[in-house]
Ligand code: MTE
């Protein structure tokens with residue numbers, strides 16, 4: 001799909017985030033803001049009219065002639081009827097596409113794994129295109145022997161396969177001051193869930209020999225942003241991986257090819273992509289991304305810092321603003337839940353804005369620090385509904401309401417918003433992002 005076809009034609013002016021937040025604060029926020037998705041959905045609806053020639057008892061066109069041979073598509077692609085299933089950005093959100101974000105189309109997915117081509121991208125200096133033959137990982141600082149590894153060297157360490165979610169700390173960040181973006185792709189799409197293959201950072205550090213006074217690591221990327229973050233040594237030794245594969249194939253360039261850090265359960269910003277250097281030290285570096293950014297400004301002017309762990313969260317991905325209910329009768333409600341502190345133990349769903357809750361049916365693998373899929377199979381009488389989901393994790397933590405969260409954190413931050421999301425389902429089946437608590 002060309003960039004042009006995603007351009008806003010809904011009349012909403014291009015606005016900077018600052019202007020947007022100011023508007024939100026004065027209560028004239030873009031209520032019911034439509035998105036490119038709504039237009040796509042409308043187009044999809046037109047295209048969805050079936051040609052009777054292809055319906056029984058006729059023999060459909062695709063059954064009456066030979067299909068394509070092997071190698072018509074050497075690297076497989078989705079059907080052309082799925083071309084609306086793409087990552088999307090919000091043009092006015094950031095000043096440039098190189099320091100920006102696009103969003104995972106959660107409403108189009110099922111199960112727990114995010115396909116590689118649909119994993120949201122977030123980067124601060126554009127996607128680095130790295131020749132793996134020329135890529136090196138340096139380990140230096142408080143170590144017995146500084147080391148320089150090629151990709152080949154790294155692949156000789158024992159390998160591990162783990163499924164983990166990655167959520168940007170800014171996911172749902174635009175919703176702190178009220179319902180803003182009318183689509184679950186935009187409100188919750190800064191999350192993906194992937195099976196990584198990689199090696200343990202612990203094993204690599206052992207090779208270099210960490211000095212006894214070491215406490216922190218600094219992870220640095222080879223992109224033009226040279227993005228870096230301080231990582232506590234304890235976490236590095238516990239479960240951090242250096243990954244070179246995602247869902248079985250090499251990392252996508254957007255996701256850090258040829259090497260990225262995997263920091264299970266912790267905010268996406270820590271997962272340094274295009275990883276080129278790890279320095280061992282005895283204190284944090286206080287890098288840009290852990291001082292002016294990725295800190296949570298509280299109502300009293302103090303900031304929470306080093307807020308690494310992503311708390312339990314969930315969202316209903318269908319019905320959702322981009323996934324209307326087809327009609328009365330049997331329907332499937334579905335969504336995803338995840339926690340940076342362990343596994344998902346239970347998900348509750350309400351259809352009446354929190355008056356009554358029922359336990360959703362979880363199906364598929366329930367893995368540590370991974371997305372978990374839930375369903376509610378229900379009969380709809382066509383009445384308006386306020387649907388919400390609420391995740392419980394293995395530590396006993398329960399996903400808070402947005403007002404509970406605001407009472408503690410205020411509304412200044414854009415990070416760590418894991419409040420309960422509400423969708424209003426109208427009797428027509430149309431869905432809207434609203435807030436009731
Ligand atoms: N690593 C480098 N080198 N440069 C970056 O800009 N962005 C970070 C992190 N790692 C970033 C990076 C942020 S803020 C997030 S949320 C995740 O990568 C996003 O990972 P993804 O692009 O695979 O979704």
Ligand code: CO
Pocket residue numbers: 122167168169170268269
């Ligand atoms: Co991020």
